[in-house]
Amino acid sequence: MKAVVITAPGGRDRLEVQDLPEPDLPAGHVLIDVAWGACNWGDIQKRQGVYPDPVDYPAILGGEVSGRVAQLGEGVSGVAVGDAVAAITGPDMLRGFAERVAVPQAFLIPLAEGLDLRAAAAYPVVSLTAWHLLHTAASVKAGDVILVHAIGGGVGLALTQLGRAAGLRVIGTVGSEGKGRHALDFGAERVIPRDSEDFVAVAMEVTDGRGVDLVIDSLGADILPRSFDALRPFGRVINIGEAAGEPDFAVRKKLYERSTSFAGFEVLHAEPGSPRWRASVKGIAAHIADGDLRLPIAEEFGIDAIRDAHEFLESRRASGKVLIRVGGA
Ligand SMILES: NC(=O)c1ccc[n+]([C@@H]2O[C@H](COP(=O)([O-])OP(=O)(O)OC[C@H]3O[C@@H](n4cnc5c(N)ncnc54)[C@H](OP(=O)(O)O)[C@@H]3O)[C@@H](O)[C@H]2O)c1
The missing domain is CATH 3.90.180.10 (Medium-chain alcohol dehydrogenases, catalytic domain)
Incomplete structure (x- = not known):
């Protein structure tokens, strides 16, 4: 073969x-x-x-x-x-x-x-990743504001739509102008080109200075430490990858600045085959059938x-x- x-x-x-x-x-x-x-x-x-x-x-x-x-x-x-x-x-x-x-x-x-x-x-991969980020790793609730880095990619677009379906406000960043088109079509409130706009300033602007509830970071490098500055006090960053490179920062210092928390996530640790996993497969199929996940x-x-x-x-x-x-x- x-x-x-x-x-x-x-x-x-x-x-x-x-x-x-x-x-x-x-x-x-x-x-x-x-x-x-x-x-x-x-x-x-x-x-x-x-x-x-x-x-x-x-x-x-x-x-x-x-x-x-x-x-x-x-x-x-x-x-x-x-x-x-x-x-x-x-x-x-x-x-x-x-x-x-x-x-x-x-x-x-x-x-x-x-x-x-x-x-x-x-x-399979991006929708299960997005589902378990929102509903297993985090327990989001309607009205939460999330910031998604690389929102124009597969995981980003799945997060946008499943986030909107859960009643979240979704903003995100892209590496180049124009890459946010699908995310905006799928209900993202704001897409921030990282090379021309400061995502921390935008996060503060859309939340009236409070900061977002959750950041999903797949980039690492200098974007991960900066992401903590976009959080509200007691907010959370979940890291899922390091596409832009390995970060190098004093984690403890960052966490204490705003009493935030930091987690990692791997979709395969959501236990494929378990009742929780089967519920996510069903939930995703329902969103696809309803036309709110594409x-x-x-x-x-x-x-x-x-x-x-x-x-x-x-x-x-x-x-x-x-x-x-x-x-x-
Ligand atoms: N932990 C998990 O369970 C899990 C599961 C699935 C995926 N992931 C991770 O989630 C991320 C998104 O996955 P995906 O498959 O949907 O990929 P993707 O978003 O379609 O592609 C990766 C994106 O990363 C961004 N990026 C930023 N800096 C980069 C650089 N130096 N080189 C290359 N790309 C760079 C690019 O978007 P911009 O140009 O817009 O920044 C690129 O489009 C990946 O990092 C992946 O490893 C993790």
Whole structure:
């Protein structure tokens, strides 16, 4: 079968499409004929060798897919061969950009009403991340103001819409002018280009000087420490990534300045398969069916053009999901 392999950490030239043997099907797993995959920032980090969890190279890239069930492993029930599904590929989020992938049943997601396989590949990671940020890591309440960095990206757009659906006021930052268009369409109150406006000043302005309740930071670097200045007293920053680089700051000093708190978040720690996880999958499907959660496809690439897909994501031009056509027409 065709698969996207990273031979060793490094540049885009380390990505190869290889012909590999079919995967094994362990007990409790489901074999999927992959139609579409979707790229995440974590794919870039795995390729570069900077992903927080260790990766054994060579590895098959790809952490989320859609497709049809091809075979059931021992002990699997409640799903049938031929079912259309989406999935996160497992706790290591690898092996998805291949014609077939074996996925633990807990990571399988029934196709939400109204989605075809192409659209379905766009949802799992970013919508579950946004859901559990708002409702598990934080317990937001209607009227809260949240500030989302990189609001034009997949996670940012999911946070915008699920936040609005929960009655929040949502503001956010983008790295370049124009990248906030979708976020504004989806109900963000204000999008702040970080290179020309001070996001702390805007956060204070929209909250009449009080500060926002919650900041979701995926950037790190100097943006993370500055984010504490945008909070109200007892507000909170949740960090989910370091796309702009590792931050270097005196955490304790920052926390004491406004009695704020700081948390990290990893979506896979929201316990795939647990009752809480299943409730989030249902909740997201309901929002998709109601039309209040939509994820734009920024671009799609054939599996052979995986290097172009990485180039596009790294260029920071993507507002929405980047799809990989594996077997899908
Ligand atoms: N912890 C978790 O569970 C979890 C789950 C999913 C995603 N994440 C993280 O959430 C973030 C968003 O994920 P996503 O897949 O939706 O990606 P994305 O937002 O589509 O892409 C990453 C964005 O980061 C911004 N960025 C800022 N500085 C950058 C730099 N130096 N290089 C590259 N990008 C930079 C860019 O937006 P601007 O140009 O607008 O700043 C870029 O579009 C990523 O950092 C990802 O690792 C974490």
